[in-house]
Amino acid sequence: MDYLLPELTPYEAAIYIYLLRNSFVKNGVSGVRAGKRTIGCGIGSRGAKTSYTQVAKVLKKLEEKGCIKVGDTNRNGTLYIVSLPKDIPLVTGKIESLLHQDMEEDYFNDPDKRREVFERDKWVCKYCGEKLLPENVTLDHFTPQSKGGKHSKENLKTCCLLCNGIKSGKTYEEATPFLLKSIQERRARLHK
Ligand SMILES: [Zn+2]
Structure with a gap:
């Protein structure tokens, strides 16, 4: 997590953490089904509204960064498969390069x-x-x-x-x- 969060914008981090909380943390599984509005509300801090389009944009970014996989959508929402930080290429790449750096030294x-x-x-x-x-x-x-x-x-x-x-x-x-x-x-x- 310490390696992942610096790579995410605050929005991305908020949504990623929200999805993580509602998948692994809550149910012990990688998948969570949620509507974009629910997510928007879920991360909204004290009245701050996150628009549907904003959430959609950030979810796309998270998928590009390998943090989540977007599954099918039904009337209960869209299925999001959440990757744990240790499985995210962005993070493993960073740890790898840090290790390499130490070796070089x-x-x-x-x-x-x-x-x-x-x-x-x-x-x-x-x-x-x-x-x-x-x-x-x-x-x-x-x-x-x-x-x-x-x-x-x-x-x-x-x-x-x-x-x-x-x-x-x-x-x-x-x-x-x-x-x-x-x-x-x-x-x-x-x-x-
Ligand atoms: Zn000598």
């Missing part, structure tokens, strides 16, 4: 996205400059997660295991002296 857990970051950094540790392989490459949160750092592409840096262990949980500023010390020690060992 997560460069830490998605293997393909991780690779994108490694490629961007040319498989080189951002801190010590060591060339890395898929077997020993890691991702560092530049701003640590504990300080609100996100799994975003901008916040993730290609990192070697050693530097990541040192940097872990620290801001770059805090970690710099330790990183530098470790890098110098590694260099010294190499040149022995």
Whole structure:
């Protein structure tokens, strides 16, 4: 419902809710038979009249948006089959795209996205400059997660295991002296 209502005009929302109340909520079935005048009265708030043509127009819109299906008409009114929000394409599409958006933001857990970051950094540790392989490459949160750092592409840096262990949980500023010390020690060992 939270996803559907923003997509509807106030009129559409009012009629949709009215039909929903008189189908699923009241009778537990998807169908409701009602005349357009009845609907007009049903949604009318304190004397405000909703005209027959207005109701007809809005019902057509609701059908176009996949919220209802219009069935046959008899003398008791027209049959409206009401779709629940979760079954309305407008809503499922929106949820889908929201999920997708979240996925796109997560460069830490998605293997393909991780690779994108490694490629961007040319498989080189951002801190010590060591060339890395898929077997020993890691991702560092530049701003640590504990300080609100996100799994975003901008916040993730290609990192070697050693530097990541040192940097872990620290801001770059805090970690710099330790990183530098470790890098110098590694260099010294190499040149022995
Ligand atoms: Zn490193």
